[in-house]
Amino acid sequence: MKGKLKFSIQGSQENLAVLAKDPRLEVVKSVPHIETMYANATEEDIVEMKMENKDKLVIFAKAIPFRSVR
Amino acid sequence: MTHGICRRLGVTRLWSLKITGKGILVGVIGTGIDLGHPDLEGKIQATKDFTTHGISDDIGHDTAIAGIIAAKGAKNWRLRGLAYETQLVIAKVTQFDGSAEEDVLIDALEWLASQGVQVINFSITSDSVTDGRDPVSREVNYLVQKRGIGVVCAAGNYGPAHYTIGSPGVAEQAITVGCVNNQDVLRLASSRGPTLDGRVKPDAVAPGERILCPRAHNTNSCDIHSDFYGFFDLTSIATPHVAGIYALLRQAFPKATPQQLKQAILESCDPAYMPIVSRITSLPTGFFYRLQAALKRFFSRKKFDEKHSIGHGRVNAYRAYLKLKELMNVGKT
Numbered sequence: 001m002k003g004k005l006k007f008s009i010q011g012s013q014e015n016l017a018v019l020a021k022d023p024r025l026e027v028v029k030s031v032p033h034i035e036t037m038y039a040n041a042t043e044e045d046i047v048e049m050k051m052e053n054k055d056k057l058v059i060f061a062k063a064i065p066f067r068s069v070r
Numbered sequence: 071m072t073h074g075i076c077r078r079l080g081v082t083r084l085w086s087l088k089i090t091g092k093g094i095l096v097g098v099i100g101t102g103i104d105l106g107h108p109d110l111e112g113k114i115q116a117t118k119d120f121t122t123h124g125i126s127d128d129i130g131h132d133t134a135i136a137g138i139i140a141a142k143g144a145k146n147w148r149l150r151g152l153a154y155e156t157q158l159v160i161a162k163v164t165q166f167d168g169s170a171e172e173d174v175l176i177d178a179l180e181w182l183a184s185q186g187v188q189v190i191n192f193s194i195t196s197d198s199v200t201d202g203r204d205p206v207s208r209e210v211n212y213l214v215q216k217r218g219i220g221v222v223c224a225a226g227n228y229g230p231a232h233y234t235i236g237s238p239g240v241a242e243q244a245i246t247v248g249c250v251n252n253q254d255v256l257r258l259a260s261s262r263g264p265t266l267d268g269r270v271k272p273d274a275v276a277p278g279e280r281i282l283c284p285r286a287h288n289t290n291s292c293d294i295h296s297d298f299y300g301f302f303d304l305t306s307i308a309t310p311h312v313a314g315i316y317a318l319l320r321q322a323f324p325k326a327t328p329q330q331l332k333q334a335i336l337e338s339c340d341p342a343y344m345p346i347v348s349r350i351t352s353l354p355t356g357f358f359y360r361l362q363a364a365l366k367r368f369f370s371r372k373k374f375d376e377k378h379s380i381g382h383g384r385v386n387a388y389r390a391y392l393k394l395k396e397l398m399n400v401g402k403t
Contacts, residue, residue: 034205036176036205064196064237065169065171065196065197066175066195066197066237067168068170068306069193069195069305
């Protein structure tokens with residue numbers, strides 16, 4: 001877990017199913033109806049995976065922090 | 071949520087038609103709830119804590135929001151919520167500092183939907199601006215389009231600059247709410263659109279200046295009025311006014327779609343106004359000889375400013391009711 005951050009990965013179910021098997025990702029949660037998966041990974045691994053999947057429609061993004069509006 | 075605000079928003083006219091939110095379930099996602107507050111006694115149908123520190127409201131944020139929607143007026147009938155006969159479902163998602171994680175928000179939204187809520191108040195926003203394709207915005211769009219649940223989101227308090235609305239306020243299907251003062255003038259801190267992909271947001275504005283609301287036990291995140299009440303501010307407090315109006319309209323027109331309800335609320339708004347300060351600050355200074363050109367730019371910019379700051383204007387529940395009646399009748403013929 002050390003050095004790992006939470007990322008959201010958006011893409012088709014087929015692409016997400018393939019990515020879920022990748023040992024560099026620790027899948028936290030899958031939200032199929034919005035074609036999203038959450039996973040813990042290191043930034044370096046995500047950069048690599050972005051390069052590997054650049055021809056596919058997959059969006060990798062760091063999970064955004066939210067805050068109550070005060 | 072004072073009686074004066076309810077009258078100004080046309081809510082008291084709906085009350086006189088026996089439209090009080092009865093039978094409607096409203097979801098509130100945020101900082102938890104003070105279950106012991108007399109105004110909320112018997113109003114909470116279900117709660118779920120998505121953190122590890124219990125459902126109690128550590129900040130006081132969402133007890134105030136719940137009160138604006140559904141307070142009974144136990145201590146003073148003039149402090150009733152807009153839809154004071156609704157029931158509430160509360161999802162607590164924030165840590166002690168008010169922060170929340172993206173995937174937890176999605177879990178909480180799904181849980182609220184599973185509880186059968188008809189409208190959700192979402193006074194939480196992302197720290198960064200998105201274009202509406204982030205997962206939380208997509209989840210909000212999904213709930214509205216596929217599950218028929220209205221989602222009312224705060225625009226945020228990052229104004230007066232444009233492009234300052236975060237997720238899920240940027241979600242296309244959400245009703246995004248900015249805030250005005252008691253004279254219907256936009257508050258400077260209210261976040262402004264457009265979205266990064268150029269859509270108009272916020273959709274409308276509602277009162278968000280010194281609103282007297284229920285105060286959670288042992289919290290001081292507001293200007294304290296008394297043991298049970300405090301004055302709250304800005305867009306998170308404006309948002310439940312619209313969620314309350316949505317609940318009233320949902321009771322009056324159970325067959326209306328979320329899109330029809332949104333259309334009625336937006337197309338029936340009263341005028342709201344831009345603050346003079348933000349108009350002046352958009353003028354260049356120190357170039358008097360260029361004043362004429364600057365004024366020309368200023369007036370052409372004014373329209374853009376207004377459109378992306380106050381949306382359709384300040385909500386009016388009674389006019390929305392009439393508009394929805396018209397829309398539903400058009401559908402019948």
